Amino acid sequence: MEAVKTVNLTKKYKNITAVNNLNLTINKGELYALLGVNGAGKSTTIKMLSCLTAPSSGDAELMGFSIVTDKEKVKSLINVSPQETAVGAKLTVRENLEFIARIYGADKKEARAKADRIIEDFSMEETAKSKASTLSGGWQRRLSIAMALITEPEILFLDEPTLGLDVLARRELWRIIEQLKGKITIILTTHYLEEAENLADRIGIMAHGVLCAQGTAAELKEKANNNDFEEAFITIAGEAIK
Amino acid sequence: MRALTFASRNTKEITRELSTSLFGIGFPVVLLILLSAIDKSIPDGYGPDLFNIEKLAPGITVFGLSFLCLFSSMLISKDRTTSFVLRLFTSPLKPSDFILGYTMPLLPLAVLQGIVCYLCALCFGLKVSLNLIVAVVVNIPIAVVFIALGLLFGSILNEKAVGGICGALITNLSAWLSNIWFDTAMVGGAFKAVADCLPFSHAVNAARAAAAGDFRGIFPDLWWVIAYAVVLTVAAIAVFTAKLKKN
Numbered sequence: 001m002e003a004v005k006t007v008n009l010t011k012k013y014k015n016i017t018a019v020n021n022l023n024l025t026i027n028k029g030e031l032y033a034l035l036g037v038n039g040a041g042k043s044t045t046i047k048m049l050s051c052l053t054a055p056s057s058g059d060a061e062l063m064g065f066s067i068v069t070d071k072e073k074v075k076s077l078i079n080v081s082p083q084e085t086a087v088g089a090k091l092t093v094r095e096n097l098e099f100i101a102r103i104y105g106a107d108k109k110e111a112r113a114k115a116d117r118i119i120e121d122f123s124m125e126e127t128a129k130s131k132a133s134t135l136s137g138g139w140q141r142r143l144s145i146a147m148a149l150i151t152e153p154e155i156l157f158l159d160e161p162t163l164g165l166d167v168l169a170r171r172e173l174w175r176i177i178e179q180l181k182g183k184i185t186i187i188l189t190t191h192y193l194e195e196a197e198n199l200a201d202r203i204g205i206m207a208h209g210v211l212c213a214q215g216t217a218a219e220l221k222e223k224a225n226n227n228d229f230e231e232a233f234i235t236i237a238g239e240a241i242k
Numbered sequence: 243m244r245a246l247t248f249a250s251r252n253t254k255e256i257t258r259e260l261s262t263s264l265f266g267i268g269f270p271v272v273l274l275i276l277l278s279a280i281d282k283s284i285p286d287g288y289g290p291d292l293f294n295i296e297k298l299a300p301g302i303t304v305f306g307l308s309f310l311c312l313f314s315s316m317l318i319s320k321d322r323t324t325s326f327v328l329r330l331f332t333s334p335l336k337p338s339d340f341i342l343g344y345t346m347p348l349l350p351l352a353v354l355q356g357i358v359c360y361l362c363a364l365c366f367g368l369k370v371s372l373n374l375i376v377a378v379v380v381n382i383p384i385a386v387v388f389i390a391l392g393l394l395f396g397s398i399l400n401e402k403a404v405g406g407i408c409g410a411l412i413t414n415l416s417a418w419l420s421n422i423w424f425d426t427a428m429v430g431g432a433f434k435a436v437a438d439c440l441p442f443s444h445a446v447n448a449a450r451a452a453a454a455g456d457f458r459g460i461f462p463d464l465w466w467v468i469a470y471a472v473v474l475t476v477a478a479i480a481v482f483t484a485k486l487k488k489n
Binding site: 050051052072075076078079080081082083084085086087088089090091095099100102103104105131147148 | 250255258324326
């Protein structure tokens with residue numbers, strides 16, 4: 001089943017076309033990585049798919065619901081872990097989790113039960129009573145992803161989830177993301193090519209607002225005729241930019 | 243319900259920033275103590291009439307509320323900077339939930355600030371009266387004015403800019419044009435005309451009338467303040483919604 005299907009999705013800002021006639025299909029349970037150099041249009045695509053900004057033309061269906069006409073339904077099915085940590089600084093880990101659960105409609109008891117479960121899943125028992133502002137960058141990012149998952153979304157957007165983290169914290173987050181594979185649909189944007197190569201089922205490469213290539217890491221390497229994924233990305237994105 | 247949940251989160255964010263709460267409640271009290279002490283040391287008939295405790299206390303309660311503008315703007319701009327608000331924009335929260343959620347936690351702080359100020363004023367000769375409770379209630383619309391101003395500026399400015407605009411400009415502007423520290427009629431002309439058009443002096447007049455038990459004197463000044471509160475709240479919702487759509 002298709003979790004995401006875009007049809008000629010386009011976003012224009014005055015004279016600039018940030019995303020141009022994007023036609024993309026992501027299957028249910030798939031982890032899809034969106035790659036591209038700065039200004040390629042991946043963040044704008046994520047913003048449109050997560051209902052943060054309306055498309056100039058075209059549409060996208062998430063689990064069968066339009067981002068144009070069924071915005072509220074789409075919002076109830078997705079969640080986002082933004083690039084910045086986006087946690088309530090003065091709230092404890094548990095309070096952050098329960099807060100998100102409650103604004104998505106859970107009552108007090110349900111929110112507590114969901115928080116208990118996710119604290120266990122993310123091994124956050126020891127930090128559950130700590131204020132978010134006292135956590136390290138890696139733990140704040142972990143909390144941010146947990147906040148996105150507590151609502152049990154069908155589609156999860158991870159925007160640069162490991163940006164600025166040290167290698168150990170990054171690997172730890174990779175482990176968490178890998179555990180989610182197959183359970184929910186994940187759309188990941190990242191500048192770390194090895195992250196996409198290691199985690200994603202399929203990878204889409206965007207340049208100038210256009211999806212210029214997509215496939216598994218192996219398929220993309222084959223397409224670029226290069227065994228190194230970074231070199232393959234440079235070849236594909238470079239050609240599209242020319 | 244969602245607005246209440248959001249308000250609860252904001253209450254925690256505000257009250258756990260101890261310096262904010264202490265400054266918001268403490269600074270007006272310090273001013274009240276200092277000015278009352280100065281007034282006491284000046285022989286009767288020589289000091290400014292406005293510094294008599296009956297006039298000073300209601301004025302200070304209004305001045306203290308101007309800090310709510312800083313608190314609300316800081317809260318919203320901080321949420322924008324950290325992308326917390328971005329996370330919430332993708333949630334089922336509606337623009338009205340956001341505005342209510344940001345406004346509600348500051349109203350109890352406004353009431354508490356008024357109560358503390360009047361309790362302190364009792365030590366400096368203000369007579370105990372039920373009118374003081376009315377005066378605290380009369381301050382609620384001007385509290386909404388300051389909160390809405392904060393939400394407006396917080397929606398469009400970054401954390402640094404709101405410090406300057408709401409922390410310095412609005413606080414000073416509302417102080418100069420409010421009849422608290424000097425009678426704007428003494429300056430007259432355009433200065434008084436501007437002061438009369440803005441809600442601050444009307445809020446002070448209404449608070450003084452309420453504290454004095456002159457309930458008829460509360461109006462029409464309070465209508466001015468209520469009108470500003472409604473217009474600014476609607477404007478804050480409109481700007482916030484526009485910002486939400488523009489993202």
